[in-house]
Amino acid sequence: MARTIKLVAASLLLAIGLPVAAHHSFAIFDHTQTYTLKGTVRSFQWTNPHGYIDLEVADGPPGIERYTVELTSINMLRRAGWKSSDVHEGDEVTAIVAPLLNGQHGGLLLELKVPDGRTLVPPVPAINTFKRTP
């Protein structure tokens, strides 16, 4: 049910289109590939205009030990059903991210699997335009 709410919220934002794009550009992130990062949450920052997860990476692309994960606005996360208590320091998580195009170790969160088994989807506008890769 919660997941359904998230998807509905995301699709509404997608439908509106123009104003979302006008508000914030996601152009610093790669739309052609994703990374899957397994690791430990060092911090979860619940702030605007974006939330952030500091991830210590145990399993991911070679050479990545720490990763800065950007989330959408926490207001959008709230409307999509997220809570600040969904993620904790020390949690073992799996994050799917769209990496920064400049190769630095940061990216945009597209999906997060948390220890209780839930898969949380942030309401990234036009999320389907980010191509998923293994």
Next chain:
Amino acid sequence: MPALNRRLTLAAVAAAVLVVGTVVKAQSAAPPDLTGSWERYRGPAGDPTNPPPESQPPLKADLLAEWQARRAAEREADARGEPIASNYTHCIPDGVPSMMSGPFPFEIVQSTTQINIAQEAYSQVRRIYLSKPQLTLDDIELGFYGRSVGEWHGDTLVVDTIGIKDYVRFRDVPHTPEMRITERFRLVRPDILWDEITIEDPAVLEKPWTVTFAYRRMPDYEIIEYVCEDNREYADDDGVTRLRLLEGSEGP
């Protein structure tokens, strides 16, 4: 003469009935209540509540060429993955009228003398005075929301705004301090609100520019606070948006 008197009396009575009727009608036609939360909305294709598509600003030729060049440069920068930093990068709010364009919801609180519109993003608030005259630019400091006065014309709220500062721009369109914004708010359905925004600025626009936004009512939604508290996205020395990384995750 008695006949003339009778006709005059009848005419007076008829006129009185008309006047009283008008007053009663005016009193009974209370303006619609817009109080509540709203969000940008576009219905399915063909929905008559969908406003007309947004038009290009009717800028004067030289300014239009500059505006188009800036838009093209933005698109090219985006394609390179180096988006040009905007006011948002610096936690600077939209102001009027951009704050009416979404995507975040806003809340209208309406009284008989004042209407406040609180936009969730950046916790922006604009105040529309219903029983005060508009001031002149000499009496206003230019700002993000300017000064707004409004009055009900039947079921339409007409709002006049002046006093928007230079870099508070809608769709990146330049303007002068003399820019005047006229908005017409009306319910096109009980839960669908239109804001028809007309921008007049003869020094830069060939003609008034009208853009209409539609919103739907969010019956149970409570606006969430929004403080631009820590934006790790920043503008580098070249004005390009970058992401400040956590210590240890700088990478190559």
